[in-house]
Amino acid sequence: MVDLKSQYEKIKTEVDSAIQNVLDTTTFINGPAVKGFASDLEHYLGVKHVIPCANGTDALQIAMMALGLKPGDEVITADFTYVATAEVIALLGLTPVLVDVYPDTFDIDVQAIEKAITSKTRAIVPVHLFGQCADMEKITALALKHNLFVIEDVAQAIGAEYTFADGAKKRAGTIGTIGCTSFFPSKNLGCYGDGGAMYTDDDNLANACRMIANHGQSVQYIHDSIGVNSRLDSIQAAILKIKLKHLDEYAVARNNAAALYDMAFAHHPKLKIPTRVKNLTHVFHQYTLQLKNVDRSKLKEFLTAKEIPAMIYYPIPLHLQKAYKDARYKQGDFPVTEKLCNSVMSLPMHTELTKETINYITDSVLEFVK
Numbered sequence: 001m002v003d004l005k006s007q008y009e010k011i012k013t014e015v016d017s018a019i020q021n022v023l024d025t026t027t028f029i030n031g032p033a034v035k036g037f038a039s040d041l042e043h044y045l046g047v048k049h050v051i052p053c054a055n056g057t058d059a060l061q062i063a064m065m066a067l068g069l070k071p072g073d074e075v076i077t078a079d080f081t082y083v084a085t086a087e088v089i090a091l092l093g094l095t096p097v098l099v100d101v102y103p104d105t106f107d108i109d110v111q112a113i114e115k116a117i118t119s120k121t122r123a124i125v126p127v128h129l130f131g132q133c134a135d136m137e138k139i140t141a142l143a144l145k146h147n148l149f150v151i152e153d154v155a156q157a158i159g160a161e162y163t164f165a166d167g168a169k170k171r172a173g174t175i176g177t178i179g180c181t182s183f184f185p186s187k188n189l190g191c192y193g194d195g196g197a198m199y200t201d202d203d204n205l206a207n208a209c210r211m212i213a214n215h216g217q218s219v220q221y222i223h224d225s226i227g228v229n230s231r232l233d234s235i236q237a238a239i240l241k242i243k244l245k246h247l248d249e250y251a252v253a254r255n256n257a258a259a260l261y262d263m264a265f266a267h268h269p270k271l272k273i274p275t276r277v278k279n280l281t282h283v284f285h286q287y288t289l290q291l292k293n294v295d296r297s298k299l300k301e302f303l304t305a306k307e308i309p310a311m312i313y314y315p316i317p318l319h320l321q322k323a324y325k326d327a328r329y330k331q332g333d334f335p336v337t338e339k340l341c342n343s344v345m346s347l348p349m350h351t352e353l354t355k356e357t358i359n360y361i362t363d364s365v366l367e368f369v370k
């Protein structure tokens with residue numbers, strides 16, 4: 001699905017020397033590379049604070065802790081997402097309130113959010129799924145009206161840019177109260193291990209996140225709140241500092257690949273290509289087709305035999321997962337998500353796809369679906 005090896009080889013000299021520098025200076029934890037990367041990312045995103053942490057799941061958890069969410073508080077998120085989003089809500093004793101998504105963009109349905117708001121609702125967690133922003137203009141307006149926090153799960157959409165009706169532009173993750181991202185190797189900005197970060201313009205919230213990520217410590221050995229231990233290590237930060245310089249060019253490569261896929265599939269009656277919304281950029285973390293009257297598992301087998309990986313993101317809606325079973329939900333409650341889970345298929349998407357490879361993939365898919 002990704003080709004991290006070829007991508008690494010193009011930046012090998014720079015990356016190797018950055019890693020060597022961390023080794024030579026033995027500044028493994030909280031070294032200058034961590035501050036340097038955070039400050040570069042602040043500049044890139046146009047946000048006041050970037051707080052690095054150990055992974056994207058931690059970023060979501062720390063953000064919710066820093067916002068002071070308490071057991072019993074309801075947090076609205078999408079039924080169609082990676083499990084981490086709902087996991088941290090449940091883990092903190094908050095109540096995950098799941099809502100359906102739009103059938104064309106895969107992003108959280110704003111009308112469904114509005115219907116799910118109760119007196120206990122404290123936050124909305126939109127997930128910018130597969131690299132395209134949720135409808136942030138409407139979501140932030142709704143949040144303002146009901147006095148709710150907006151915690152953006154930007155793990156799949158770092159670098160995406162959202163344009164408001166008035167023409168103003170903002171990067172994904174800098175629109176709501178706080179943005180939470182992941183630097184897992186296969187993410188659009190991936191390190192060579194685990195990593196994550198939160199971003200916000202709010203000084204107090206940034207301080208709270210920094211403190212919670214560091215054992216609730218304000219000054220060494222003074223603990224003001226219960227925290228966690230969640231750090232981005234210096235080697236990962238040094239790698240990310242280099243890869244950040246290439247992020248926009250990586251997004252272009254992903255968009256070029258998506259355009260070639262689109263061209264091959266756009267007019268096929270059994271294939272629905274991913275919908276682009278005009279007012280924002282898509283950074284194609286995944287290229288996800290919807291199949292109509294196609295035997296998906298047979299297609300997957302057919303592609304596997306041709307050494308083409310294909311993945312189902314995601315095969316089971318959250319409300320039908322054993323861990324998230326809840327008397328409030330039953331099969332049929334989120335028809336769009338349920339349908340998507342049965343019909344989506346993601347094709348290889350990364351920065352190193354050549355025209356030849358894409359032709360081979362598209363020809364193979366078309367050969368099967370006829």
Ligand SMILES: *Cc1c(COP(=O)(O)O)cnc(C)c1O
Nearest residue numbers: 055056057082084155156182184
């Ligand atoms: C990857 C991902 C996460 C979690 O990130 P980790 O770094 O793996 O903890 C959270 N939400 C979404 C939507 C993701 O894709």
